[in-house]
Amino acid sequence: MTARFFSATYREARQRFLDAAHKAGADIEQHVHPLKGAEGEEIATDTALLGRADADRLFIVSSGTHGPEGFSGSACQLALLQDELARRATERGMALLLIHAVNPFGFSHLKRTNEDNIDLNRNFNDFSAPYPDNPVYEEIHPLLVPTDWPPSPDNEARLVEAMARLAAQRSPGISSGQARHADGLFYSGTAPAWSNRTVRAIVRKQGAGRRHIAWIDVHTGLGPYGHGEKIFGRHSEATSKRALSWWGRDLIVSTNTDSVSPRTIGHITGCAPEECPQAAITPSTLEYGTLPSPQVRHALRGEAWLAGHPDTPAALERKIRRAVRDAFYVDADDWKGMILGQFRAFALQTINGLAAENDQT
């Protein structure tokens, strides 16, 4: 039943989001991307704002920072737009901002990265300072992005050996981010990407004048099948205390070794305090498990290889894109039910948390 919120393509997801936002009476903005989608369609980061423009509390839900991870985030947003409890949040004096398809190019073309192979969740950093070195990534890069696709058995064996040797390294770890290999994985870019500039402008405008901002950025691809890990970065004691009081002790600090995610540099929610310095920010990443990590990694390696081989035959390209989609979006009813159920609980906890903040201040 919950499967009806999931779409088969970016184009379908966008249309359904806009239709539902319109029906819900949201203020809609469309930030059109300069490039086209996989079907030649217009692509955009769209926003829907519910509630009063001057509400002092704002709840943001964003999707598709990593392209096809947006199939799930978009479904969560669509469900929220039609959820009576969420709608009632606006009657409790808060506004709800849905940012649909942060990376519309990757969503449509089935790429986790953007149009320039940038991992957008490594791109929201301070480019006036050099991006930190990542010696672990340096070592593994030649094996991760092989010369041929599919990779040779020798390459696979050497990669498994290197991964095992480097597994204990988490800060920085392989996926923490790197700025030296534009053809590699987890590439930060060297300047703010279109999606970065767009999201910052949205958050700056919609967050202006708010006293409290909560933000959930929805991701997939790490952790056990269908499990949603509530990931929380390193924040001040007051912010951590507030987050724990809203979301409970299953909140996982990403700098802890028990998180499915490594410590990353330049993630999206980090822009909120920069764009809205007047507000108390409570951010989280919701990360859902899909397939076993070797399969997810294989798909990402294929994506990186493909970016460096534009003359790839169409059939092989389709196969690689399909593997990327399957690695980040499980097209099965049980999985979809888990995604939406956990999201709803997390969203309602956030709404209750924001409401309580108002009572105390």
Ligand SMILES: [Zn+2]
């Ligand atoms: Zn992600």
